[in-house]
Amino acid sequence: MDYLIINKTIARVYGINIALILNDFAYWDNINKSNRSEHHLRDGRYWVYYSHKSLAEHLEVISERQVQTAIEKMIAEGLIIVSDVNYNKTRFDKTSWYSLTEKALKFFANSKQQNVESRGHKMYSPKQHNVEPIPNNNPNDNHNNNHFSEPVKKPQADLPLQINTKPKVEVDMADGMRELAYRAWLDLISKYGYKFTRHELRAIKSYAYSKPRLPMHEVDSALELLEKWALEGLDIENSLRQSLSTRALIRPTMRIEYDARKNRIYDIDQLNTMRHNQIGKEEQEATADNANSFTGEQL
Secondary structure: OOOOOHHHHHHHHHHHHHHHHHHHHHHHHHHHHHHHOOEEEEEEOOEEOOOOOHHHHOOOOHHHHHHHHHHHHHHHHOOOOEEOOOOOOOOOOOEEEEEEOHHHHHOOOHHHHHHOOOOOOOOHHHHHHOOOOOOOOOOOOOOOOOOOOOOOOOOHHHHOOOOOOOOOOOOOHHHHHHHHHHHHHHHHHHHHHHOOHHHHHHEEEEEHHHOOOOHHHHHHHHHHHHHHHHOOOEEHHHHHHHOOOOOOOOOOOEEEEEEOOEOOOOOOHHHHHHHHHHHHHHHHHHHHHHHHHHHHHHH
């Protein structure tokens, strides 16, 4: 991110580092509540989760040690609570889960900084997107506090379908930044050995392009969820298309495939076999294309 906006009241009372972190937490807290994210709702509270290292890398301007010090002070001051339950997928994962207290939320109750919306909705001016994930604090912003109140006007049919088509998102950002975001997704796909069809990869690219500032731990979680859905016979491509207008992935429906008699297939094993065969076919085609390209260069 090029620059950050903070709540000056928090900065005056608790310092700039706490203002930076608390604004980021408030941003994600608002997103999670607006989307009614079940993943972040645990034991009746909404949570955000970071390790000290990942939060420092996300904010870019303070060190891991400064993050740790600020978090400890935020807990002591009653601005946040840290879960004593390990909500992570494995007990070895020590990523901390934090929830804002009423004391912290009061700083944002009447603030324009809480006027954050997902990128798929009508928002403040495009240049203000560059301050994400820190919330908007533009004093000239006249939006009301009805978060996510304006639905997307563009029909779903207009969403990008081609892998080389730049998604139509209202973010003032260089194309190279979007491509770097997509490469981060591909790096994780390669790291974990996930397999996706070409159509699924196109949808992933569109989603990555539309959410170029998504933190890496969120990308990691999204990919794990997509892999799980794919193995359950669900249509992750369609889910990603619909999810372009929201911060959350939409729960997909079952993939639509037919047998030789034109009867729809509902058996998950059969659906997965067909998907596996399609991936294998595409990998063979890619290998052949690469070989032909290499031969052509030699000639």
